[in-house]
Amino acid sequence: MSVSLKTTYLGLELDSPLMASSSPLGRTIEGLHRLAEAGASAVVLPSLFEEQIEHDTYQMHEALEYGAETYAEHAGGFLPEFEAYNTGPERYIDLVAKAREELSIPVIASLNGITTGGWVEHARRLEQAGASALELNVYFIAADADQTGAEVEQRYLDLVAAVRETIEIPLAVKVGPYFSSTANMARRLTEAGADGLVLFNRFYQPDIDLTELEVVPNVVLSTSAELRLPLRWIAILKGRVDASLAATTGVHTSEDVLKLLLAGADVTMMASALLRHGPEWIGTVADGVRQWMVEHEYVSVEQLKGSMSQASAPDPAAFERANYMESLITYAAPEV
Numbered sequence: 001m002s003v004s005l006k007t008t009y010l011g012l013e014l015d016s017p018l019m020a021s022s023s024p025l026g027r028t029i030e031g032l033h034r035l036a037e038a039g040a041s042a043v044v045l046p047s048l049f050e051e052q053i054e055h056d057t058y059q060m061h062e063a064l065e066y067g068a069e070t071y072a073e074h075a076g077g078f079l080p081e082f083e084a085y086n087t088g089p090e091r092y093i094d095l096v097a098k099a100r101e102e103l104s105i106p107v108i109a110s111l112n113g114i115t116t117g118g119w120v121e122h123a124r125r126l127e128q129a130g131a132s133a134l135e136l137n138v139y140f141i142a143a144d145a146d147q148t149g150a151e152v153e154q155r156y157l158d159l160v161a162a163v164r165e166t167i168e169i170p171l172a173v174k175v176g177p178y179f180s181s182t183a184n185m186a187r188r189l190t191e192a193g194a195d196g197l198v199l200f201n202r203f204y205q206p207d208i209d210l211t212e213l214e215v216v217p218n219v220v221l222s223t224s225a226e227l228r229l230p231l232r233w234i235a236i237l238k239g240r241v242d243a244s245l246a247a248t249t250g251v252h253t254s255e256d257v258l259k260l261l262l263a264g265a266d267v268t269m270m271a272s273a274l275l276r277h278g279p280e281w282i283g284t285v286a287d288g289v290r291q292w293m294v295e296h297e298y299v300s301v302e303q304l305k306g307s308m309s310q311a312s313a314p315d316p317a318a319f320e321r322a323n324y325m326e327s328l329i330t331y332a333a334p335e336v
């Protein structure tokens with residue numbers, strides 16, 4: 001029995017739900033070819049940061065170099081040269097244009113910022129360069145005690161609306177999970193113009209180096225255990241927001257992908273897994289997805305997508321508080 005992995009994301013028809021998330025693997029045209037050859041159905045480029053556009057690119061380069069050194073020590077696996085993650089808008093725009101020219105899969109550009117400044121105009125330049133869609137990553141740490149939750153949310157909405165006004169290509173918005181009412185925020189983001197939500201951004205937590213007595217920005221790769229957060233929210237939001245749903249954070253195995261599709265994801269994105277095992281890991285995951293579908297008599301990804309979302313699940317409360325109480329009460333403590 002042959003199975004179809006085809007899916008639709010942001011109106012783009014994709015061969016499978018296995019996308020490459022924004023990461024250093026996509027920072028060169030060679031890296032992008034390798035991702036496409038390995039079976040990525042679409043790629044999100046590493047972000048062009050607001051700071052890169054607004055500030056001196058040399059400083060940005062140094063900051064990224066610093067992060068990369070620390071990151072390399074922790075990753076311990078496949079890691080491309082990190083120098084020049086992207087050194088500026090011009091190179092970035094060239095990469096978008098070249099990638100679109102040479103790759104047969106959709107290429108999604110990524111803008112990363114938190115203000116509605118002039119840098120937002122770059123969304124138009126990315127569109128003109130041929131980007132198939134734009135992913136807007138809003139990475140905002142609400143550290144100002146004078147700023148209310150409502151003000152923080154408005155900031156996100158204004159930014160999404162400003163980018164939406166600037167471009168006509170599909171717009172995905174990548175956000176973290178830290179809102180008082182995640183479902184309400186998801187809905188308002190789509191009302192502000194997001195065609196898709198990428199759930200969830202992984203906020204890198206700074207660490208303290210006890211030897212150097214320094215705060216260090218080390219990146220730690222994810223594990224499958226982190227999947228539960230996007231899994232719950234995708235299940236809850238499926239059918240409740242008028243937007244495509246992409247899962248990011250904790251997607252490593254075919255089981256992870258299947259769970260997210262059942263919950264209602266249109267696509268799943270991998271960064272850590274591909275950094276750890278190399279882009280060819282996508283093929284292993286795809287084989288596992290196909291095999292499971294055959295064993296469970298699913299003929300298409302479309303058929304299984306969302307069949308265990310909260311709206312479709314036999315026990316909808318399992319995604320909410322009921323599950324919490326039951327898990328705690330029935331927890332069997334290990335013998336120590």
Ligand SMILES: Cc1cc2nc3c(=O)[nH]c(=O)nc-3n(C[C@H](O)[C@H](O)[C@H](O)COP(=O)(O)O)c2cc1C
Pocket residue numbers: 021022023024045046047048071110112137174200201202219221222223248249250251269270271272273275
């Ligand atoms: C080294 C590294 C660089 C990343 N760079 C970006 C980036 O430029 N823009 C972005 O939106 N996400 C970036 N991410 C986040 C990933 O796209 C992804 O959302 C996150 O790592 C969670 O997915 P994972 O569990 O598959 O790693 C980066 C992640 C890593 C590990």
